[in-house]
Amino acid sequence: MTLLTLLLTCMIAAGTPGLDAWRWPLGPPAPRVLRAFAPPSSPWGPGHRGVDLAGRPGQAVYAAGPGRVSYADRLAGRGVVAIDHGALRTTYLPVRPSVHVGRRVASGTRIGVLEDGLLHCRVPCLHWGLRRGALYLDPLNLVQRQVRLFPQWPRPSPAASPSPERPQPRMALRDATTATGGALTGMVLTLTMAFVWRRTRIRFRLHRRRRPPPGVINLAHERRLRRTP
Numbered sequence: 001m002t003l004l005t006l007l008l009t010c011m012i013a014a015g016t017p018g019l020d021a022w023r024w025p026l027g028p029p030a031p032r033v034l035r036a037f038a039p040p041s042s043p044w045g046p047g048h049r050g051v052d053l054a055g056r057p058g059q060a061v062y063a064a065g066p067g068r069v070s071y072a073d074r075l076a077g078r079g080v081v082a083i084d085h086g087a088l089r090t091t092y093l094p095v096r097p098s099v100h101v102g103r104r105v106a107s108g109t110r111i112g113v114l115e116d117g118l119l120h121c122r123v124p125c126l127h128w129g130l131r132r133g134a135l136y137l138d139p140l141n142l143v144q145r146q147v148r149l150f151p152q153w154p155r156p157s158p159a160a161s162p163s164p165e166r167p168q169p170r171m172a173l174r175d176a177t178t179a180t181g182g183a184l185t186g187m188v189l190t191l192t193m194a195f196v197w198r199r200t201r202i203r204f205r206l207h208r209r210r211r212p213p214p215g216v217i218n219l220a221h222e223r224r225l226r227r228t229p
Contacts, residue, residue, distance in 0.1 A: 021065050021066055021107050022064055022065045022107065022142040022143055023062065023064060023065070023107055023108055023143065024053075024062075024064070024143055025053070025061055025062050025063070025064050025090075025092055025126060025128055026053050026055050026059060026060075026061065026062070026114075026126055030143075031053040031054050031055060031126075032053070032054040033051055033052070033053060033054075033140070034052040034053065034054050034121060034123070034125055035048055035051065035052040035121070036048070036051055036138075036140075037049075037050060037051050037136075037137075037138035037139070037140065039136050039138075040136075047136075049129055049136040050091070050127050050128055050129030050130070050136070050139060051127075051128050051129075051138070051139055051140055052120065052121050052125045052126070052127055052128075053125060053126045053128055054123065054124075054125055055114045055124050055125055055126050056114065056124055057114055057115065057116035057117075057124050058113050058114065058116075059113060059114045060110050060112075060113055060114075061081070061092055061095050061110070061111055061112050061113060061114055061126060062107075062108050062109060062110055062111065063083055063090075063105045063106070063107060063108065063109045063110075063111050064083075064090050064107065064128070064139070064142060064143075065083075065085050065088075065090065065107045065142070066085065066104075066105065066106050066107050067083040067084050067085035067086070067090075067104075067105060068083065068084050068102065068103070068104050068105070069081065069082070069083055069099050069100065069101050069102060069103045069105060069111070070082045070083065070084045070089065070101065071101060072097035072099050072100055072101055072111075072112075073097065075093075078093050078094040078115065078117075078120075079093065079094050079095045079096045079097055079112065079115055080092070080093040080094075080095065081093070081095050081097050081099065081111050081112055083105065083111070087132055087133075088130060088131070088132055088137075089130070089131045089132075090128065090129065090130055090139065091127075091128070091129040091130075091131070092111065092112070092126060092127075092128060092129075093120075093126075093127050094114070094115040094117060094120070094126075094127075095111065095112040095113065095114060095115060095126070096112050096113050096114075096115050097111065097112045098110060098111060098112045098113070099111045099112070114126055130142065
């Protein structure tokens, strides 16, 4: 959860004004940010608990949002104004207050003027802070919208027709006939060779059986020889 999401959740839960109710405490136009928010790593550690906005001495300072003034006096030699906005509190310094504690203010109500002096910045500036209880938040999240862009995927044009499918290659009648004839020829040759080999094998076996073994006289063969003139 981002800081802005956490802030919005807290604002909704505590009845704090939405983002549309907030504005810059200086201007218009929007002031230049001299120093950004840098929260400390610990409650007592160093950091920058707010943002510094460029201004000029005597410039009007306005309430960033609707709420009730909870402090409007001098503190450590500087004028300070604090406004409660439900669960949130904004602070403004150095400011010469023009409001009193307990007053209800709307967004954009003039609460004082920027004091002269270089107590916080090297040039005249307004230190603007935001707190939720003891937690310091970035006040720029109240006035700067964080937009998340999503990729835009190209959509198919409705006028574009789908590409026709390529016809599958078909075998011509001549090719089919040639292929069938070749297969039949191969089968005939195979059967012929098998038949010839079988006949040759049978004849070889018969011839071996007709030959008498060594030392045995073939009487029929001898008779035929004697009858021959």
